[in-house]
Amino acid sequence: xxxxxxxxxxxxxxxIAAKNESGFPPLLAAAAALVAVxxxxxxxxxxxxxxxxxxLALAAVIVLPALTGVVVRYPMRAHGISTSxxxxLLAAAAxxxxxxxxxxxxxxxxxxVGGGDAGNHVHWGREFLDRNPAIYHGLxxxxxxxxxxxxxxxxxxxxxxxxxxxxxxxxxxxxVSVLAVEICSSDSKRIQAxxxxxxxxxxxxxxxxxxxxxxHYLQADGFYPQVASISVxLLAAAFYVLTEPRLLRVTLLLxxxxxxxxxxxxxxxxxxxxxxxxxxxxxxxxxxxxxxxMYATLSVGAVLLALYCYSRLLPVIELExxxxxxxxxxxxKGLLMLCVxxxxxxxxxxxxxxVSRRLLRLLWFTSSYVFSGVIFQIFYKLxxxxxxxxxxxxxxxxxxxxxxxxxxxxxxxLPELVHSLQGRSKLKTAAISASLIFAFFGMWSINTxxxxxxxxxxxxxxxVSSAKTLMPLSDPFVLEKVTESLNKTGKxxxxxxxxxxxxxxxxxxxxxxxxxxxxxxxxxAGKDDGRCVFWMSAPHDxxxxxxxxxxxxxxxxxxxxxxxxxxxxxxxxxxSTVRQELSSVCFSEExxxxxxx
Numbered sequence: 001x002x003x004x005x006x007x008x009x010x011x012x013x014x015x016i017a018a019k020n021e022s023g024f025p026p027l028l029a030a031a032a033a034l035v036a037v038x039x040x041x042x043x044x045x046x047x048x049x050x051x052x053x054x055x056l057a058l059a060a061v062i063v064l065p066a067l068t069g070v071v072v073r074y075p076m077r078a079h080g081i082s083t084s085x086x087x088x089l090l091a092a093a094a095x096x097x098x099x100x101x102x103x104x105x106x107x108x109x110x111x112x113v114g115g116g117d118a119g120n121h122v123h124w125g126r127e128f129l130d131r132n133p134a135i136y137h138g139l140x141x142x143x144x145x146x147x148x149x150x151x152x153x154x155x156x157x158x159x160x161x162x163x164x165x166x167x168x169x170x171x172x173x174x175x176v177s178v179l180a181v182e183i184c185s186s187d188s189k190r191i192q193a194x195x196x197x198x199x200x201x202x203x204x205x206x207x208x209x210x211x212x213x214x215x216h217y218l219q220a221d222g223f224y225p226q227v228a229s230i231s232v233x234l235l236a237a238a239f240y241v242l243t244e245p246r247l248l249r250v251t252l253l254l255x256x257x258x259x260x261x262x263x264x265x266x267x268x269x270x271x272x273x274x275x276x277x278x279x280x281x282x283x284x285x286x287x288x289x290x291x292x293x294m295y296a297t298l299s300v301g302a303v304l305l306a307l308y309c310y311s312r313l314l315p316v317i318e319l320e321x322x323x324x325x326x327x328x329x330x331x332x333k334g335l336l337m338l339c340v341x342x343x344x345x346x347x348x349x350x351x352x353x354x355v356s357r358r359l360l361r362l363l364w365f366t367s368s369y370v371f372s373g374v375i376f377q378i379f380y381k382l383x384x385x386x387x388x389x390x391x392x393x394x395x396x397x398x399x400x401x402x403x404x405x406x407x408x409x410x411x412x413x414l415p416e417l418v419h420s421l422q423g424r425s426k427l428k429t430a431a432i433s434a435s436l437i438f439a440f441f442g443m444w445s446i447n448t449x450x451x452x453x454x455x456x457x458x459x460x461x462x463x464v465s466s467a468k469t470l471m472p473l474s475d476p477f478v479l480e481k482v483t484e485s486l487n488k489t490g491k492x493x494x495x496x497x498x499x500x501x502x503x504x505x506x507x508x509x510x511x512x513x514x515x516x517x518x519x520x521x522x523x524x525a526g527k528d529d530g531r532c533v534f535w536m537s538a539p540h541d542x543x544x545x546x547x548x549x550x551x552x553x554x555x556x557x558x559x560x561x562x563x564x565x566x567x568x569x570x571x572x573x574x575x576s577t578v579r580q581e582l583s584s585v586c587f588s589e590e591x592x593x594x595x596x597x
Contacts, residue, residue, distance in 0.1 A: 023074050023075050023076030023244075024070050024071055024074040024075075024076070024242065024243060024244075025076060025083065025084070025087075025178055025182055025242055026076065027087050027088070027174075027178045028175070028178050028179075028182075028238055028239075028242055029067040029068070029070065029071045031171055031174050031175050031178065031235065031238075032063075032067055032235055032239070033063060033064060033067055034167075034171055035171055035231055035232060035235050035259070036059075036063045036067075036235075036259065037056070037064065038059070038141070038145050038147070039059075039141045039144055039232065039259050039262060040062065040063050040259075041055040041058070041144055041147075042128075042143065042144035043140075043258075043262050044059060045133045045140065046133045046134050046138045046140055049133050052147050056148075070248065074244070074245065074248075083181050083185050086181045086196055087177050087178045087180075088177075090177040090180070090181060090196075090199070090200065091173055091174040091177035091178070094207070095170045095173050095174070097207070098169060098170065098173060098212060098215075099166065099170075101212055101460070102166075102169075102212070102216060102461070104460045104467075104470070105463070106465060106467075106574040106575045107460075107472055107473065107575055108158070108162070108474075108476070109166070110158065110161060110165065110219065110220075110473050110474075111220055111456075111460055111467075111470040111471065111472070112220055112222070112470070112473040112500075112502040112503070113217070113470065113471070114322065114324075114471065114501065114502060115220075115221035115222035115502060116501050116502050116506075117221065117222030117223060117224075118161065118224065118473055118502060118505070119222075119504075119505025119506040119507075119509040119510075119514070120505065120514075121142065121161075121222070121224050122157045122161075122506060122509040122514075123509045123514040123515070124136050125142075125143040125146050125147075125157075128140055128143045129147060136225070137265065138261075139225050139229075139262060139264050140262060141228055141229055141232060141259075141264070142164060142168070142224050142228040142229075142263075143225075145164040145167060145168055145228060146160040146161060146163075148164075149163035149167070156479070156510065157474075157506070157510040158474045158476070158506075161224065164224070164228065165219050165224060165227065165228070168227070168228040168231045169215050169227065169230075169231075171231040172230045172231040172234055172400075175231060175234040175235055175238050176234060176404050178238065178242075179234070179238045179241060179242065179362070179404075179408065180199050180203075180404075180407075180411070181196065181199075182358065183241070183356050183358045183408055183412065184196055184199060184356075184408070184412060185356075191415060195411045195412060195415065198411040198415075199407070199408070199411045203407055206403050206407060206443055206447075209450070209454070210399060210400075210443065210446055210450060211400055211403060211404075213453055214396050214399060214400055214450070214453075215227055215230075216453070216457040216460060217324065217456070218393075218396060220456060220460075220470070221324065222502065223393065225264045226264045226266065226393065226397075228263065229260065229263035229264035229397075230397060230400055232256070232259050232263040233260055233271070233397055233400075233401060234400075234401065235259070236253060236257055236259065237256075237365055237366065237401065239252035239253055239255070239256045240253040240278060240365055241361045241362045241365065242358060246285075246286070246291070247291060249282075253275060253278070254298070257272065257275055265309070266393065266394060266397075267394065267397045267398070268306075268309045269306040269313065269373075269376065270369045270370075270372045270398070271369060272302045272303070272305050272306035272309060273302070273303065273306045273368055273372035274365050274366075274372065275298075276299045276300070276302035276303045276306065276368075277299075277364060277365075277368035278361065278365050278368070279295050279298050279299035280295075283295035283296040283299060306372070310376060314384070316390065320388055320389050321389045323388065323389050323392050323393065324452050324453055325388065325392050325452065326392065326449045326450055326451075327449040328377075328381075328392065328395075328449075330445050330448060330449035331399070331445070331446060331449045331450075332374055332377060332378065332395075333442075333445050334441075334442045334443065334446035334449065335370050335373075335395065335398055335399070335402060335442065335446070336442070337438045337439070337441050337442030338370060338402045338406055338442035338446075339367050339370050339402075341409075341435045341437075341439035341442055342366060342370075342402070342405065342406060342409065342435070342439075343367060343435075344431055344434040344438060345359075345363055345406070345409045345413060345432075345435035345439075346360060346363045346364065347431050347435075348416070348432045348435055349363070349412075359408070362408065362409075363405060366401055366405040369398065369401060369402075370398045370401070370402045373394065373395070373397075373398045374398070376394075377391055377394055402442075403443060403446070406439040409435065409439070410435075410436055413432050413435060414436070416428070416432055417429065417432045417433065455469055456470055465577075466575075466576065466577060467575070470575070471500050471502065471503070472500065472575055473502055473503060474503060474506050475498075475503060475507065477573070477580075477582070478496060478498075478582060479507065479510070479511075481569060481582055481584075482496065482511060482584075485532060485534075486532060489532065489586055491530050491531055491532050491586050491587070492530055492531050493512060494513075494531030494532050494587060495508060495513050495519050495531075495533050495534070496508055496511065496513075496533075496535070497519070497520070497533070497534070497536065497545075497557070498535070498536045499536065499541055499544030499545050499547070500544075501520060504520045505520070520548075520549075521548065521553065530586075530587060531586070531587040532584055532585065532586040533560065533586075533587070534583070534584040535582075535584075536580065536583075537561060537568065537581045537582070537583040538580055540578055541581070542554060542557065545557060560583070561583060563585050565585055565586065566583055566585045567583065567584050567585070568581055568582070568583045569581070569582050
């Protein structure tokens with residue numbers, strides 16, 4: 001199957017396929033720079049242990065001239081409606097809608113749904129910058145983005161996490177917008193306008209029901225590296241889809257896969273299988289080329305690497321943790337339907353409908369990526385000891401990529417369906433209809449399965465003032481009072497107790513006290529003098545403390561409250577109508593002996 005050759009002359013009526021696709025979109029290069037420079041800096045930091053500022057400078061010196069050279073060497077040619085303004089307009093609209101739906105002012109833009117991983121990433125991000133560059137298996141893209149954000153004057157963990165989350169999410173939407181507009185471009189302004197309008201209409205509902213809730217949940221449960229790495233996956237796909245020179249296309253694809261490995265490696269095996277499939281297609285497309293054997297060899301190598309990645313993943317995926325579960329079987333059913341829909345679209349596009357070569361490349365890459373992931377998950381569900389936690393995280397990248405791909409394909413194929421109905425072409429009508437029907441039911445299955453995470457998303461999007469599923473990730477008033485108290489007393493931080501686990505882990509990690517789950521459950525502070533302990537002491541917090549740690553924790557808090565020198569301050573917060581109370585006491589010999597009973 002040649003996904004890069006031009007269509008036969010008889011198929012080349014004036015339509016989507018008629019556009020000259022030789023240029024490299026400058027907007028894609030701009031997005032690539034924003035993703036690749038910090039990510040390359042992180043890779044240099046991991047592999048060479050260079051300081052982050054030098055790594056960032058080195059990355060900029062290498063990446064920016066390389067991308068500029070590609071844009072200059074392969075300029076865009078003017079056909080139909082200029083794609084850059086359309087892509088910018090679509091990206092601006094999608095990004096604005098995303099921020100409006102995601103930014104809940106009561107939680108300062110970053111609510112939590114209960115997971116404590118955000119606090120872990122605060123600590124690991126600092127370890128990456130200061131002491132251990134290879135921490136978290138070298139998956140450092142998000143940490144690099146937080147460093148990038150800190151260069152713009154953001155000096156607290158919450159602010160840099162918020163900036164990195166919204167930046168990487170908007171980059172994902174930007175890359176999808178460029179990808180979609182370029183695939184739908186045409187010599188015919190009418191066809192291009194129709195396809196672009198269809199894009200907007202078709203993206204609206206899946207964005208609200210599937211894409212935005214997926215971004216929301218991964219952020220709100222603390223999976224920041226996973227949600228950030230969606231932009232890297234989309235960039236790798238866009239590199240392959242929108243680059244016409246074959247050798248450059250393969251080079252950029254493999255570069256994207258390498259970057260994906262350093263962003264979030266849970267789905268790395270899927271990306272390698274997808275690369276193997278498209279590399280095999282590239283090898284077959286030029287059987288007499290001197291590079292054909294190299295493409296075939298790379299394809300085999302990608303398969304072997306994928307098998308190695310899956311084998312390394314098996315022990316990790318058995319780990320358990322708290323997570324909001326969805327109907328995983330329904331997710332797999334939906335993803336398989338999307339795969340069938342994409343294969344039907346490939347048949348329609350390659351044999352019947354004169355559409356863009358770029359659409360074929362997108363469908364081949366995406367269907368291979370999704371199908372390999374589904375097969376791995378089915379295999380593990382059949383033979384693995386557990387289907388919780390990592391399998392409940394595994395499908396999010398597949399979902400976002402496949403939903404975007406089928407929407408783009410639908411925007412191209414729907415006008416062709418109308419044309420086939422007018423021409424009474426039964427085969428053409430059946431093929432296009434099959435692809436659209438399978439795509440619809442696949443998205444419907446995924447939409448149904450994601451209802452558990454959409455509950456909190458709807459509270460977030462509606463800006464519910466007293467949300468039932470959302471909770472604060474950090475309390476700026478607590479941070480202010482802790483810092484003020486420590487500066488006044490000259491003592492060090494001994495811990496912050498709150499019954500909200502994500503807030504506890506995040507704030508304590510932010511203030512330098514990491515890994516204190518026992519402190520959260522028992523309230524047992526450190527033993528050294530010169531420290532101050534802070535805790536939430538309002539009646540509703542004490543009731544929650546009893547639920548979290550039982551009577552032993554409550555007794556300890558009561559003993560802390562009875563110590564000499566306890567200070568209390570009452571204040572209000574935007575996420576609750578109940579006033580909060582923060583108490584604090586500094587260590588002494590008397591406090592050392594306070595133990596839960």
